[in-house]
Amino acid sequence: MPQITFATNNREFHKDISEAIKQYFKANGKSQRGNTSLFLKAFFMYAVVISIYLTLVFSNAWFGIQLPNLVSILMLCTMGTFMAFIGFNVMHDSCHGAFSNNSTINEIFGYSLNFLGADCYYWKVKHNVLHHTYTNIDGVDDDIFKPPFLRMSPNQPYNSMHKNQHKYMLFLYGISTLFWIFYMDFNKYFTNKVHTTELPKMSLKNHLIFWFTKIYFIAVWVITPIVFLGVSKFLIGFFLYNFVMGIVMSVVFQLAHIVQGVDFADAQNLGNIAKIEEDWAIFQMKTTFDFSPNSKFLTWALGGLNFQVEHHLFPKVSHVHYPAIRPIVKEICKNHNVPHNEFKSFWLAVKSHFAMMAQLGENPKLVSA
Numbered sequence: 001m002p003q004i005t006f007a008t009n010n011r012e013f014h015k016d017i018s019e020a021i022k023q024y025f026k027a028n029g030k031s032q033r034g035n036t037s038l039f040l041k042a043f044f045m046y047a048v049v050i051s052i053y054l055t056l057v058f059s060n061a062w063f064g065i066q067l068p069n070l071v072s073i074l075m076l077c078t079m080g081t082f083m084a085f086i087g088f089n090v091m092h093d094s095c096h097g098a099f100s101n102n103s104t105i106n107e108i109f110g111y112s113l114n115f116l117g118a119d120c121y122y123w124k125v126k127h128n129v130l131h132h133t134y135t136n137i138d139g140v141d142d143d144i145f146k147p148p149f150l151r152m153s154p155n156q157p158y159n160s161m162h163k164n165q166h167k168y169m170l171f172l173y174g175i176s177t178l179f180w181i182f183y184m185d186f187n188k189y190f191t192n193k194v195h196t197t198e199l200p201k202m203s204l205k206n207h208l209i210f211w212f213t214k215i216y217f218i219a220v221w222v223i224t225p226i227v228f229l230g231v232s233k234f235l236i237g238f239f240l241y242n243f244v245m246g247i248v249m250s251v252v253f254q255l256a257h258i259v260q261g262v263d264f265a266d267a268q269n270l271g272n273i274a275k276i277e278e279d280w281a282i283f284q285m286k287t288t289f290d291f292s293p294n295s296k297f298l299t300w301a302l303g304g305l306n307f308q309v310e311h312h313l314f315p316k317v318s319h320v321h322y323p324a325i326r327p328i329v330k331e332i333c334k335n336h337n338v339p340h341n342e343f344k345s346f347w348l349a350v351k352s353h354f355a356m357m358a359q360l361g362e363n364p365k366l367v368s369a
């Protein structure tokens with residue numbers, strides 16, 4: 001991985017904003033981590049997923065209840081959506097250490113990702129370190145590296161497939177969780193790398209957790225449904241809920257960074273020792289957007305991922321606090337003449353993501369000609 005440094009000549013914004021948020025929590029006597037309502041939300045989301053799983057898999061074998069196909073389809077779509085919600089609300093906060101004041105609780109709830117079939121050890125490197133530090137920097141931020149099918153940065157090589165990427169990307173988003181569980185995790189495990197970043201030697205504990213996760217996933221989410229429902233019903237159900245989860249997860253994460261108006265940087269072109277001519281916090285503000293900040297439902301369901309500006313500045317602050325700290329962040333941005341980017345609604349952000357992907361799918365030679 002290239003060595004990347006950020007400019008340090010304009011750190012006043014970062015200092016001011018950090019101080020203001022510290023003061024907010026002090027003045028209100030609040031912890032920066034999650035609260036009781038977050039625990040209740042986590043419990044509710046898990047209850048929805050587990051009860052749908054039990055109903056779909058065992059209702060016929062144990063109680064002789066044959067669910068109508070339409071009901072099964074609706075339940076599978078709901079389960080896929082709530083699995084993504086567990087990812088946003090429980091796993092994401094926990095892996096950042098923001099879910100609870102207790103680090104053991106954060107570690108346990110961080111395994112929510114393992115519950116979904118992927119490994120949280122790799123997520124913490126990919127997301128907490130690479131994505132959060134080097135947001136939208138091509139060559140390091142694994143979130144924007146999806147070759148050869150998707151071109152997610154103007155610095156990436158173009159191929160003729162990309163001109164249609166905005167038309168087929170939803171299908172790729174749909175299969176992304178299956179790709180993650182069955183390919184990407186193993187690729188990281190056997191290469192001991194996340195994208196261009198070499199990992200330290202993995203501990204025995206993490207080796208065991210990795211293999212336990214994969215065996216648990218196959219046993220609970222593949223073999224058990226096959227035994228109770230048969231192969232064809234299993235295949236349809238497995239594909240459907242994963243497809244829904246993949247689309248919900250991918251779209252929500254992409255709306256913050258791959259939209260019109262964001263900045264990109266290219267570590268590979270900058271050389272092995274790259275310098276970003278911007279303070280880290282200001283760079284975050286130029287590469288990140290909020291969306292639909294006034295929607296109570298989205299704020300509840302998406303685990304604060306509609307407040308990505310606040311999240312990128314303060315990843316260790318639980319998402320339950322983002323609506324309250326957002327006006328403070330906006331005020332300080334205004335004072336320092338730093339952009340605070342946002343889309344008023346979810347659909348405006350979705351539209352901008354599709355438009356951005358269409359733009360990135362244009363042949364750069366023709367665009368510059």
Ligand SMILES: [Zn+2]
Nearest residue numbers: 096127311315
């Ligand atoms: Zn994050």
